[in-house]
Amino acid sequence: MLHQVLIKKLPGSDDIPLPERMSELAAGFDLYAAVAEPVELKPGERTLIPTGFQLAMPAVLEAQIRPRSGLALKHGITCLNSPGTIDADYRGEVKVLLANLGSEPFVINRRERIAQMVFQLVPQVELLEADELPETDRGAGGFGHTGKR
Template sequence: MNLSYEVQIKRLAGNEDLELPRKMSELASGFDLYAAITDEIVLEPGQRTLIPTGFALAMPAGLEAQIRPRSGLAFKHGITCLNTPGTIDADYRGEVKVLLINHGEEPFTFHRGERIAQMVFQIVPEVNLIQVDELSATVRGAGGFGHTGRN
């Protein structure tokens, strides 16, 4: 089953020189996002920053966009997204921004137009929470964090 959704994208003024989000391979699930900054940003180890992308979205109800790290930046430089995955709700119409942190050991410099993260669209099911006095029993029960052992 191949589901298809139309998502509107608006390039924000002053960003005509930047690429819009795009997939870097035919079967990629994520659209790469580009830094819409006017000046270089140096992110020191342990620091975080919010980087604009230069676009806004309009998604239909039932979709969300998730902002995720780029694996190359994470592996090579320790740059990743905070609040991962970041959620862009279907009713948000502001500029998409990416919250990045430097977990590496060296400062990292971001340049205008650099790929900084990826955006993956997900279906959001309609969920109705029903309050009950008792939950159904399972073998696991209330066992939480690490209760099944090291592996």
């Protein structure tokens, strides 16, 4: 099923490409930086980068903002709160929270591809309060409970 998502460029972003898939079967749409001037992101720092657009999507969708693998591998640039969620009722500018986990400063230039946006279906869920939960083999075992393999 094809879901239509409306996208609106913001004033001053005429030269910024709209999100686009970089290959026919790519899951994500690459996002471009709509910064007015280059932004230097020093090691250990984080910053919010504008993309120059807003969107409106059906209530059955969410948009997830994820790191670009090449930036992560080559420069240690990633998205915090990853994946970041854009809810269907949000109408503000899409922005990307980038962090530099690398050892060198990284400069973000206008029109640079900085992240990717993947759309996901959101199931309708009803939470039911219960006094007891069904037992499982795992039980309350959490982080690292299965040991090394």
